[in-house]
Amino acid sequence: MATDWLGSIVSINCGESLGVYQGRVSAVDQVSQTISLTRPFHNGVKCLVPEVTFRAGDITELKILEIPGPGDSRQCGDSQQMDVAIPGVGCQVGPSQNGTGKVLKKPTSSSAPQNIPRRTDMKSQDIVISPQQQCSKSYMDRHMETLCQSKGFRRRHNSWSSSSRHPNQVTPKKSGLKNGQMKSKDDECFGDDIEEIPDTDFDFEGNLALFDKAAVFEEIETYERRNGTRSRGTPSEKPARYRHDENILESEPIVYRRIVVPQNPNKEFCTDSGLVVPSVSYELHKKLLAVAEKHGLTLERRLEMTGVCASQMALSLLGGPNRLNPKNVHQRPTVALLCGPHVKGAQGISCGRHLSNHDVHVILFLPNFVKMLESITNELNLFSKTQGQQVSSVK
Template sequence: MATGSSFIGSTVSVDCGSILGTYQGEVCDVGADDQTISLVNAFRNGLKCKISKLTLSAIDIQELSIITSSIEAKSSHGVIGSNRADTAKDGLPPLSRSSLPPAAGSSVPTASSCSSALPSSSKTRNSPAKLSERRRVYSASESTTKRQGTPRKAEHSRRKPNDRNDDCFNQHVCDIIESEFDFEYNLSLFDKAAVFEEINSQLPNEGLRLVECNKRVPKYRHDENVLENVPAVYRQITAPSHPDQEYYTDSGLVIPSISYSLRTRLLSAAEKYGLSVPRQLEMVGRSASEMALQLLGGCHRINPENSHQRPRAAVLCGPHMQGAQGVSCARHLANHNVDVTIFIPNAVKVINWLQEEMNLFKCTSGVHVQNIKEMTSGSVDIIINALDSHDNEQLHAESWYKAVVNWTRSHRASVLSIDPPSYGVAIEAKWSLSIALPLPLQKSVGKIYLCDLGLPARVFTELGIKYESPFGSKFVIPLHSSE
C-alpha cells in the first residue's frame, strides 16, 4: 500500500471540472486528515499560477493522473511503458496513469506564463490497449504507403522540418530570459577612444584625423542633390580652329562657335551642292516662325475658336540678307492667322532675295510699312528683330535705325532676334536664333537657339569640320553658354 508521502515529488495532472479547470504541478504535500493535495510550480489550464503553493480538496477533484512518479524523478532514467496503476489509499481518489486530457496535454505554455516547459506527451505512459492501437494505425499507414509505392525516405524527409522546428522553438521563454540585459555594463566594455586611435593610426596622412574628415563633409539642404550635378561633356562637333566660345545642348553635347567668315564659306559650299539661297531662307523663316508661334502660346492661343483674339507681331527688317529672313518668317506667321505688321526702310538698293520674299509676303494679309511712325500704336505680343547685318555695322548710325530702336523700347513686348551679328545688337533681345553653327555672341542677345539648315555632312567635311548632327528629333534646339 502506498502512503501519501510516496507521492511527494511526483508530477500530476488534476481535473477539477469545467469550472475550476485542470491543474498540473509537482506534489509537495498530501493531507490525509483534511483530504487535500498541495502542488508547487502549478499550472491551471496550461497557464502558470501566480501563487507558489496550490492546495486542492478531494471534493473538487474529479480525476487525478500521474505524469511522472517520484521514483522516476529520482532515477536517472524513467521506466516507460509500465502497465501498473498506482492507487492512493490515504483517502484520495485512485491515481491512474492514463493519458492527459486534451486541455492539459496539448496546451503549450505561452510567453506570458513564464514557466518551465512540462514534459512532452511522448514521455507519458500509455496503456497496452492504446499502444496496440497505435501499432495497428502505424501498420495500416505503412501498408498503405507500400501499396502506393511511396519510398519511406520521402516520408522521413517530410518529418525533418517538424524536428527542426521542435529544436528551435521548444525552449521556453523563461529559460531564455533569466535576467535583464545590462546595457550600461556592456556599453562600458566598448572603448571608443581606443577604436578611434586604431582607425587614425591606419590613415595614410599623419595629420589627417577621422573627426576632421567628418567635419569636411558639406551639409546639404533638402532641395540640394548630394551628387554634383555636372552635365556630361560630349564632343561630336570640332572646328578646324580653336573656338572663341562654346555652347552646350540640354543633353550635354558641345557646340563650338565659328567665325562669320567660316560660316559664309560653309553656306557657299552648301549652295554649290544644291542648297540654294532661297531654300536656306525658307529653312530659317520656317524655324523662326515655328519658334515665334510657340512663344505666342501655341495651340492654346492660335486656334479657330480664338479667332477674335489673334496675336499681333511686329517684324523689323533691314535691307539685307537678315531682313529677307525676317520677311520669310513674317509670311509664315501671317499664314497661321497672326496679325503681322512688317517694317522695311525705303532703301535705294534692295537685294534680289529680299525683293522675292516681299513679293510673296504681299500675297498674305500682312501689313507693310516703310516709316516707323506708321507702325501700330497699340500693344504687340512679340517683336521680331531682323534689322542688323553682319556686313554693315554702320547701320546703327542711320536715323531710321535709331527711330526703330526708340519705338521698340517704348513697347514692352519680348524680342526675338534672327541671326544676330557677333558684334552685338542695339535692341536687347530675350531670345536669339542662330543658323547652322553659332557665332560667338554677346549676352545682349538673350537665350540662344540653333536652327538646322539641313546642310549635308559632306559640306562640313569639305571645310575641315567634324560634324554629327546634334538636333536629334528637332529642328530648333536651345544652347547654353559655358561661361
C-alpha cells in the first residue's frame, strides 16, 4: 500500500520551526514511520541536499499536490485530489477549504525533533489544483522550467554579445577569436544564477568593533609623516629631517623679565611676545643717552633708529603687506603727524619720512617758529624730498 504513493508530489508542513517542504515521494517506511522526498524545496527555495527524510512526529500537515498516472510517474492524467492516507503514518483525512481537494492532517503528537537545516521562517501558501485544470507537466517540472527561463533571461540581458543567439537581429555579429573569448567570460561572470541566498546578514558592527581606529591613526601620525607629507619608507625608518614643530633639543626655561634696572620701576610694560619692559626715571634716561652718545650712538643715529621702528609699528597697524601693495592703490592709508620744535618732533618727522617711502599719504603739522633745532631742520629737508604734505595751520 505504501508503494502506491511513490512518485507523488506532496507538500509537508513541519510547523513554524522547520517550515514547509515540497517534493516527490521517493520512499515510505511503515516500520520507522518516515517519508522521503527527492528534489526538495524548502519554503520555495531549492534545497542543497538531493533527498530529505521526515518523521511522522515532525509532520503537522501533509498535502498531496499531484498523483502520478498508472503509466508515467512524472505526468498526471487526473489532477483531482483524492481522499488518501499513507498507512502507518498516523494522518487523518480532512476536506480542504474549497471542497475539491483533500488535505491530510495528523493529530498533534510529540516526538523528538529532527536535525534539518533551518532557514528563514516563512509562511507557506496552500497550493490547490482545480479538478477542471488539465496539466501536462508536474508541479516540479513547471517550477524547474520557470527557474530555467528566468536564468536564460538574465543571461541574455547581462551578456554584451547576444547576436549569436539571435542571428536575425539588426546588430551584426562580431566574429573572431577575441569576441568569442570575451563572450564566454561574460557568460561565466554574469550568466550564472544564484542558487543559494545566505541566511545571515553581514555583521557590520561586529567587524567595525575589531578595527582599532585610534591605534591606526596614531601609527600614521607617528611614522608616516615627514615634511608635511607621508613617508614612503617603512614605519621603522627614521626620517632624514624633522619638522619645525618636532624639536629634538631640550629648550631652556623661558625668561620674560630680561631687562633689569637699578631702581624699582614704577610701571612696567609688556610686548606682544610677552617680554616685560620696565620704566625708568627721567634722570636715568638722560644718563643712558649720555653714555650712548659717548660710545658713538649719536643723535642722528637715534633719530633714524626711532623713525624706522615707529614706522614699522605703524605699518603693521595699518594692515601691513596685505593692504600696502601696488594692486591696492585706491585704499592708501592717511597718517597725520603732530610735531613740535624739539627732539621728539624730529623723531616724528623721521617716522613720517619712512611712512611716505612706503606709499602712505602723510600729512605733517609743524607750527612756524623763529628758531628751530638743527636736527629738525635736517629732518624737514629730507621729508621735503618725499610725497608727504607739510602744513603749519589748520585753517
